[in-house]
Structures are given as structure tokens and as C-alpha cells.
Amino acid sequence: MNNRINQLFESKKENIFSVYFTAGFPNLDDTVKIIQELEKNGADLIEIGMPFSDPTADGPTVQRSSEIALKNGMNLRLLFEQLKDIRKSVNIPLILMGYLNPVYQYGVEAFCRKCAEIGIDGTILPDLPLDEFEAEYRKYFEASNLHNILLITPQTSEKRIKQIDEASEGFIYMVSSSSTTGAGKKVEDFHVDYFERVQNMNLKNPRLIGFGISDHATFSNACKYAQGAIIGSAFVNAIKDSVNLEKDIATFVKSIDPGGKALL
């Protein structure tokens, strides 16, 4: 089934600019503003982080933003409340990203229905592994036309990549290197052989590269090997002390210079 994620990849084949931020950070009520400003400045896709107390796949930046967001009072119910009218002002695909437990407590089926109601297009839940997803949850996601995006890493075997490609809808999230999020990567740290190996596999799904994409150099380099890339920690850092989100988000996107429709 087609949703906004599919439409994006059908209409744009390169330099897809995707941004992650943590909901409720830096301030509790910044969520909608950040989404609107990112779209205005040319983001193609947004990952809205649902903060969790124990983000084991994240580096220090997202750990810290999650901790502050929780202290600010963010939770899943409130996030849904903040997003309830988001489709009146925002057209690009929106993905919810976070850990399973808060979703599990909300109820996976109820969560999927709520996403459909609001107009969320996908989820990234790193600690919901493929076999558990297939066995228990796929039916709820499909009923809500919600794409659950799966990850691959430099260690993922060819056989497993094919299996993940088969099970994926929307796109595949390629983790750039063996690492948690952030971690200040340079272009030289990328596993180019892995990027090329996957590029040559002719997968049915498009790919976005994430983890360690922090500036123009890492973004444009990643875009050579995939349809686009995802920036997370660098963006979270850029807005952490912001008193003027409009200005700071514009400045940040300009520094990445993702090409295409942005800026100019």
C-alpha cells in the first residue's frame, strides 16, 4: 500500500534529507514548531523521537535530549495530543522513532491505530526485532498502513539483508558503522566497502544511511551510496540551547546544504 514514504521515494531518487529530533526537547511544546520549520527549510522526511529512559542504541547526545524531554514531561499520550492536527500544516512523511517499551505499555495495536488517525507514516523501533515483529505485530502495522522501518549494519550478512529487504516497506535504514548514534564520525570512518556491497545487491527497497551523519561532508558522501541520509544527533545539538528555532533550524539546514529543493 502506498503511503507518504513511498510517494517520497517515487518522486525523489537522491539526496533525500531526513532529520531526527527528540520530542519534548529542548522545550516540551517545541514538537510542532520543529516539524514545521524542518519542512519549510527542505527536510524530506522527519523522524520524531519518542523519548525513553534507557536508550541503549543511542550515544550521549540523544541520551541527554531524551532525559531532558522526559523531565520536561513528555510521554506518548502527550506527543499524540501535540501531533493531532499536524496534517493540517505538514505534508512530508513523518516517522515515530523510539524504543519498544513505551509503545508496548500504550498497547501496540492502539498505538498503530492512533498513528493512522494522526497521519504518521512509519515507525523505527530498534529493539523490536524482525522475528518478533513478524510473529506478533505486523498485522497491526499493516492494518494502519504504517511502515515499520528495519535496520541493517556492517555486520549484517547478505542472507539477512535479503530477508530484511523482503520484509521491509518504505525504505531500509542503513546504520553507517558499528556504533550507537552520534559518535562524531568522519567520512573516513565509513565502511565504504559495506555501502558498495549493499548498493550492488539490487534491493527492492530504497536505502537511507544514518548514524554519524553530522555535516555537509558526511551527508553528501553518504548520499553517493544511498537515496539519502538521516541526521540526528548533530541536529539535536544544534537546537539544544535554541531561543529562536526558526533561525537556528534554517542555519542548520543551510550548513548541511542537502541540495535539491532546500534553500536558495
Added chain:
Amino acid sequence: MKYQVNEKGYYGEFGGAWIPEMMYTNIEELKTRYLEIIEAEEFKSEFDKLMKDYVGRPSPLYYASRLSEHYGSKIFLKREDLNHTGSHKLNNTIGQILLAQKLGKTRIIAETGAGQHGVATATVCALKGIKCVVYMGALDVSRQAPNVKKMKMLGAEVVPVHSGNKTLKDATNEAMRDWINNPEDTHYIIGSVVGPHPYPDMVARFQSVISKEMRGQLLEQTGSELPTRVLACVGGGSNAAGAFYHFLDDEQVELIGVEAAGKGVDTDETAATLTVGSPGVLHSARTMLMQTEDGQIIEPYSISAGLDYPGIGPLHAHLHKTGRAKFLAATDEEVLQSVLLLTQKEGIIPALESAHALAALDKIKMNPDDVNVINLSGSGNKDMETYLNYFGY
């Protein structure tokens, strides 16, 4: 085999491997190879030899006559406190270091709360000449200073963790992040029956030496392999898993796990997961957790740094759910009184963790002919400062 893990890594509805893809290759390798490795004759003989000559096993089963007289029932203590490094933790780390060598790993990481598992890991790394990094909550680093120094003297790097409440849960998060960042050369020695499958089963198997010895020792001393009941403290639950393991299918043996109530299960300062928790997913397992309605993990509290974990091993969640084991909780205050009682009745100073099992003796009904086995999982040496401050000696 009703209480063993199934092929998917579940004990009933609890367990599994809820891992991010970044850990898939390592966990898959462990899952497919651990049984073949640890059941090989060569592995078993090396493990048994180290258990005997290095750890000092079998640990004695001691009939505590004055304590028995006090309670009016027969009480035996399984003396895991007499193991090398002062607790049951070495049983597991010996097993896992041998396994890590078979897997060709050259670097070991571990998390630790009280520091007992950290010391046990640093010890086996020294024994085998393997690089060792131990993650420890910054708060635990300051309240368990002697163990931190021991780990350093043993050659390990101790990394204080400043996130969250700076305790065991946060140390575990950081160890998992390390493994994600170092997937090729590193083996993660988890210290309890927690984490993704196959860890709960693997650690339980290494610790099961405790109940295997108990059966033989009980036969010799009481004429029957089976006691009336077995009591053990439970944080993650590794010593309890070891003490229960070979009695699980003997349903007439009562199994009692004792959690840390902290300042009371009706207060905010507790670590009694099964009393106050609900099902959820943390550290790659579906189990009982202390959490908010929104699914955020609640920081536990206990006077004992080894029991303040907001989850519990999936085996214990299952034993609780099925009623095969009964779980009680003991407060800090009750535990300290039990420490003093054992010290002055038997001349044995127990660890704070182990004294939770002792404290349960005041909470259960015992008949004079009952045979009660307490797993005395660790020595009180590491807790002397707490004891001296509290009792004022």
C-alpha cells in the same frame, strides 16, 4: 523440563531476544553455538577443573545449629561466600571466559552493581590474560570503593557511568552500547540471568552447579536429596537460578526468592520488581519491570547495590507467574537485623544481598523437621563500611 527455556528463548511468556539489529550477529552466534560449546567434553572438563582448583568448589553445605535452634527448624547454609572472590559470581564468569575463548574474542566487557560481578570478571580476565573493561554506575563506584580498587589491581579498566541514576541499570545500558560499538572482538559477560536469550539460560546453567552440589550434600547429611525448601535472594536472580535449577522439576521442594523491599514495597524506594512491577521490555528481554504507566523505567532502591535492578530474570518472572516459586521481599531494616543475627549465632558475616534470604526466615512458617537451605551467595567483606556505620562498632 517444564521450567526450561524453549527453543525461541522463552520461559512461558517471558524472555526472548529483543535486540537491536546492531547486536544481531553476536547474539545469533551465541544462540547457535553456546550449547554445542558448553556441552563439549573438553569444555566441561576444563570448567570442572577450574571450579575445583581455582574457585574452591564444592562449596560447603553447612548445618547452622545455633541458627536452627533460634528458628526451631533445620537450617543449612550453602556457602557460596567461601568461593574465590567471595561470591557465586565466579561460577558464571569462569564459564563465560572459556566460552569467549572458544568464540575467539579478545576483549571482555561487563556491567557491575555491587562490584562482585566486576571483580569476578576482572579475575577471570587476569587468569586468561584478556583485556577487561567494567562499566559501573558512578554512584556505585563511590559506595563500593574497595571493589573498584580490586578490579583495577586485577588489571581491568573501570568506567564510571554518569547517565540516569548512575547505578546498575545505567551500567548495563553502557555495556550494551560498548558491544554495539565493538561487535567484532568483544564478548559481553552479563552477570545475571537477564538480557537477551541465550544469556538467561547460559548463566543459569553455569550457576546450576550450586543446586547440583546441594543435592549430593543433602543426601549425605540428611538422607534425602530433596530439602523442604530453598531460599535465595533475587535481584537479576543468578544465585537464585543456580540454587533452584536442579529442584525445578521436584515440585514438592518449595522455592522462595527474596527481593529487596528497600524502605518498603509501599514506598517509592524499593527494588521489589515482582511486587510492584508489570510486564515490559528492557535490556533485550520481555520480563517484569518497575516502570511508569508510560513505560519509562523507574529507578530502584535498595541498601544492597547488587539487588537494585528494575527488572528480573525471565525465568523468575515465569516461576512467579506459574506459582512454582514464591517471592517475598525484605526491607533494609529487616536485612540488617539478619546480618547481625547470623554473625553472632554462627560467626559468619553475610553480604547484604544474601541476608535478604535470611530475613525471609522471619516471614515463613517452618516445622521442626523441615530442611531449609539458604543460598548464602556472598561474603560481607565488601559491606563492612555499611555495617560499621549502622551498628556503630
